Amino acid sequence: MTALTVNDVTKVYGSGHTAVRALCHADLELSDNEFLALLGPSGSGKTTLLSVIGGLLSPTEGSVTIGDTALTELSKKEQTRFRANRVGFVFQGFNLVPFLTARENLTVMASISDAPRSEIEDRTDQLLEELGLADRHDNLPEELSGGERQRVAIGRALVSDPDLILVDEPTASLDTELGTQVVQLLASEIKSRGKAGIMVTHDLRMVEYTDRTVRILDGELLDGPG
Amino acid sequence: MQLAIAEIRRRRGRWASIIGAVAFIVFLVLILAALADGLFIGSTGAFRNSDADAYVYSADGRRSLVRSALPVEDLESVTSVEGVADAGALGILLATAATDGDLFDIAVIGHLPGRVGEPTALTAGRRPATGEQFVGLADMSLRDKGIELGSLVLLTGSAQPVEVVGFVSDARYLLADTLWVTLETWESLRFEIRPETVGGGSVAQAFPIAVSGGAGVEAVTAAIDAALGTTETVTIDEAILSLPGVEQQASTFTAIIVVSFVVVGIVIALFFALITLEKRGQLAILKAIGSSNYLLLRGVLIQALIATVAGYVLGFALSRLLALVLPPAVPVEFLAGTARTLFLATIVMGALGAVLSFRRIIRIDPASALGGEA
Ligand SMILES: Nc1ncnc2c1ncn2[C@@H]1O[C@H](COP(=O)(O)OP(=O)(O)OP(=O)(O)O)[C@@H](O)[C@H]1O
Ligand SMILES: [Mg+2]
Numbered sequence: 001m002t003a004l005t006v007n008d009v010t011k012v013y014g015s016g017h018t019a020v021r022a023l024c025h026a027d028l029e030l031s032d033n034e035f036l037a038l039l040g041p042s043g044s045g046k047t048t049l050l051s052v053i054g055g056l057l058s059p060t061e062g063s064v065t066i067g068d069t070a071l072t073e074l075s076k077k078e079q080t081r082f083r084a085n086r087v088g089f090v091f092q093g094f095n096l097v098p099f100l101t102a103r104e105n106l107t108v109m110a111s112i113s114d115a116p117r118s119e120i121e122d123r124t125d126q127l128l129e130e131l132g133l134a135d136r137h138d139n140l141p142e143e144l145s146g147g148e149r150q151r152v153a154i155g156r157a158l159v160s161d162p163d164l165i166l167v168d169e170p171t172a173s174l175d176t177e178l179g180t181q182v183v184q185l186l187a188s189e190i191k192s193r194g195k196a197g198i199m200v201t202h203d204l205r206m207v208e209y210t211d212r213t214v215r216i217l218d219g220e221l222l223d224g225p226g
Numbered sequence: 227m228q229l230a231i232a233e234i235r236r237r238r239g240r241w242a243s244i245i246g247a248v249a250f251i252v253f254l255v256l257i258l259a260a261l262a263d264g265l266f267i268g269s270t271g272a273f274r275n276s277d278a279d280a281y282v283y284s285a286d287g288r289r290s291l292v293r294s295a296l297p298v299e300d301l302e303s304v305t306s307v308e309g310v311a312d313a314g315a316l317g318i319l320l321a322t323a324a325t326d327g328d329l330f331d332i333a334v335i336g337h338l339p340g341r342v343g344e345p346t347a348l349t350a351g352r353r354p355a356t357g358e359q360f361v362g363l364a365d366m367s368l369r370d371k372g373i374e375l376g377s378l379v380l381l382t383g384s385a386q387p388v389e390v391v392g393f394v395s396d397a398r399y400l401l402a403d404t405l406w407v408t409l410e411t412w413e414s415l416r417f418e419i420r421p422e423t424v425g426g427g428s429v430a431q432a433f434p435i436a437v438s439g440g441a442g443v444e445a446v447t448a449a450i451d452a453a454l455g456t457t458e459t460v461t462i463d464e465a466i467l468s469l470p471g472v473e474q475q476a477s478t479f480t481a482i483i484v485v486s487f488v489v490v491g492i493v494i495a496l497f498f499a500l501i502t503l504e505k506r507g508q509l510a511i512l513k514a515i516g517s518s519n520y521l522l523l524r525g526v527l528i529q530a531l532i533a534t535v536a537g538y539v540l541g542f543a544l545s546r547l548l549a550l551v552l553p554p555a556v557p558v559e560f561l562a563g564t565a566r567t568l569f570l571a572t573i574v575m576g577a578l579g580a581v582l583s584f585r586r587i588i589r590i591d592p593a594s595a596l597g598g599e600a
Contacts, residue, residue: 047596056514056593080592091595095511097229099236103322104228111228113518140236156515168596219234 001066003164003196004030004053009062011048011219023059024219029168030164035190035197040216046200047168049216053198054087054166055079056203067163084113088157090186092169095153096141102152103128103137106159113160120159127155131185147178154186158193158198165190165197171206182210229512230525234532241533248490248537249544252572255486256545259564264478264557267399269475270466271365272335272399275345278314278434279443281465282450285458289468291318291399291431297430298409300454307450309441313342315430320402321419322382327370329397333402334362334381334388336430343415343434345406351375351392354408358509362388363406370554371403383419400469401557416536435459457503473598483568487575494530494579502526506590522587524548526580534576538569 006028013020021046040046051057053064055071063072064084074082083089096105103124110120128137131151135193141149149169157165170186171179185198187209190197199210207213215222234241267274273281282304287294298315305313317336322329337344339354345363364373368390373379378387381509388407397404407415409430417424437446447459460468467473502509509522542565549558 051593051596054514054596056596080513080516080518082516083592084518085516087516089515089596091511091514095595097508097512099233100229104232108229109515111521112512160516 001027001032003032003034003067004198005050005063005065006030006049006053007063007065008215009049009052009059009064011045011057012060013068022219023052026062026219028214028220028221030196030198032189032196033194034212035187035199035210037210037213038198038200038216039202039204039207039213040200041202044216045219046216048219049221050166050168050198050200053164055083055090078179081114084109085115085160086162086164088160088162088165090150090153090157090165090167090170092172096149096156098141101138101140102133102144102148102155105152106155107161111155115160119161123159123161124155127158127189130189131155146173147182150182150186151185154189156183158189158195162195163196165195167197169200169202171201171203176205180205230528231532232538234529240501244493244533245365245536245540247493248534248572248576249540251486252494252538252541252568253485253544253548255559255568256541256560256565257548258479258482258486259568260549260560262476262483262546263561263564264559265475265588267396267559268398268401268557269472272333272345272404273397273462273469274468275394275396276343276434276462277436278342278462279437280435280447280450280459280461281455282313282433282435282457282459283317283389283431285456287431287458289458289460290470291316292320294431295429295432296431296457298430298540300457301430301433302435303454304435304450305492307446307453309437309446309449310435311438312342312436314338314343314434315409316343316432317409317416317430318399319412319416319419321384321415323379323405324382325377329382330371331402332368332379332381333399333404334415335399335404335560335597336409336416337406338409341434342436343432345394345397347395349395351390353392354406354411356408357401357410359386359411359414360386360388361391361407362411363392363394363397364390365397365404366393367398367403368405369393381415381419384415385418386413386414400471406417414436426567432488487571490534490572491575491579494533494576496579496584497533498526498530498580498583499586502586507595509587509590510592510595513590514595519588523584524560526583526587527577530576530580531573534572538572589599 006026009023011023013022038046038068050057106124110117128134131226170182183206283289283294284296301315315338319334321332321334323332339356373390377390380387437443443461450459451457
């Protein structure tokens with residue numbers, strides 16, 4: 001089954017003289033249980049593509065379909081709800097709620113998504129265990145290492161059981177060894193749950209943990225590891 | 227809900243400071259309101275604590291008990307006006323009295339026992355009988371001056387003491403303790419203490435009137451003034467507000483209290499504006515992972531509610547503590563009704579202050595969470 005279809009998406013920021021074409025007729029398909037690496041230099045449009053796919057940005061042209069939902073047809077409100085239930089995000093950098101403990105950063109999804117609290121709590125305990133955070137669950141983000149924080153973020157992306165996981169440069173603030181560990185964990189969590197995932201990265205070494213690589217250059221997608 | 231409360235629990239310092247600020251303003255407002263209520267109650271008891279619907283003054287008396295003078299024989303004409311169910315007569319004498327050598331101000335009020343205008347709540351003893359001389363009802367506040375049933379009160383300038391035969395509560399006049407005697411006793415005390423008032427027949431200073439069931443008070447007051455030609459008749463509410471200083475005090479205190487609540491609103495608004503600014507990135511991430519505006523705005527309202535309720539409770543407790551150490555001469559009255567109104571006002575102002583940050587929160591773009599700058 002197709003988890004994601006990006007169909008002829010163009011994204012232009014601004015207008016007139018200052019217009020920037022960040023995506024140019026991008027097409028992409030992703031099937032269930034597929035983990036894709038999106039590789040490209042700075043400014044090539046990786047974050048923009050991820051934002052469009054996740055319903056955070058509306059494309060100037062083209063459409064995005066996740067599962068059987070035409071995301072680009074939904075209203076802003078419906079897109080928000082869709083993100084809460086069907087898409088998991090892992091952002092680069094500090095992206096946890098600073099005054100919630102590791103555990104609470106996951107259980108907070110019970111108020112955000114429509115999943116029953118008991119389900120979220122069960123999955124939280126399981127994820128914290130799998131991510132090696134069982135003994136850190138009562139710590140605030142400021143008391144965690146960078147790698148631990150990124151693992152909490154991965155847990156949060158998975159806890160509402162979404163169909164699609166979107167990850168933007170998960171290793172940017174980690175050293176190579178830690179980065180590799182985090183990506184390995186991420187890949188195994190995504191694969192073991194049969195999810196579809198896209199990971200944006202600069203780092204060629206991370207590609208080996210994914211099923212497929214797509215390159216992006218100046219807003220254009222090029223298939224293959226090239 | 228979880229988010230809103232967790233934020234307060236984990237950021238105790240800053241939330242304690244906003245709660246402290248609200249508590250401080252609430253404390254000031256509660257003390258001011260208690261003073262306002264105390265002054266009002268102490269100033270108006272003699273009027274409020276009666277069954278009168280209106281008061282007749284002489285036209286040149288400008289609604290003042292002290293300045294007004296009415297011939298007692300006019301009472302007949304007032305009683306015969308259509309719609310008047312009962313009429314009494316009042317006279318006032320501001321004097322000093324002594325117990326155990328201590329001098330204090332006292333307002334001696336002449337009245338007609340059994341007729342409208344006398345204090346309604348008899349708390350001890352009995353009332354004077356009609357025409358009974360040199361006995362009186364004392365306001366309960368005179369107990370603090372050592373006066374009991376059977377005490378003799380001697381007014382400065384008078385040779386004849388008045389025996390206290392009963393007590394009434396909440397019957398003070400312009401913060402003076404009152405002693406209610408028959409109109410006859412009042413007249414003789416007045417002639418004795420203010421010899422310049424002798425002559426020109428019997429006078430009273432106001433006729434309290436009760437209006438019969440179906441009659442409209444406004445219509446009856448107009449009818450009285452038309453029938454007598456020399457009077458100004460006002461409703462009880464107008465009579466109370468015309469007491470010297472009462473309306474001015476009430477409006478001054480109201481103005482201060484209203485301004486204080488505006489300050490509560492501003493303090494809360496600034497606080498939320500500040501923390502919203504600080505939390506922009508975090509709010510963007512919450513939106514990106516699917517938080518609705520509704521969820522975030524509800525959280526802000528819950529936080530405002532917690533801050534104002536906690537601030538109120540603290541301010542309330544402080545005001546009661548202060549009340550314990552205030553000297554009894556300070557006329558504070560803590561009324562449950564006032565406390566309730568101010569509680570609601572605090573919460574409403576807090577909510578309004580919080581609502582001012584709504585637009586800022588709604589405008590935060592969830593897309594700004596991606597890209598790592600957030
Ligand atoms: N809000 C915006 N307004 C205008 N131009 C933008 C905006 N966001 C991004 N751009 C431009 O669009 C292009 C693609 O940006 P994008 O953030 O998608 O790149 P990226 O591949 O994620 O880069 P990086 O690796 O540095 O994160 C860039 O030229 C950038 O300057
Ligand atoms: Mg980027």
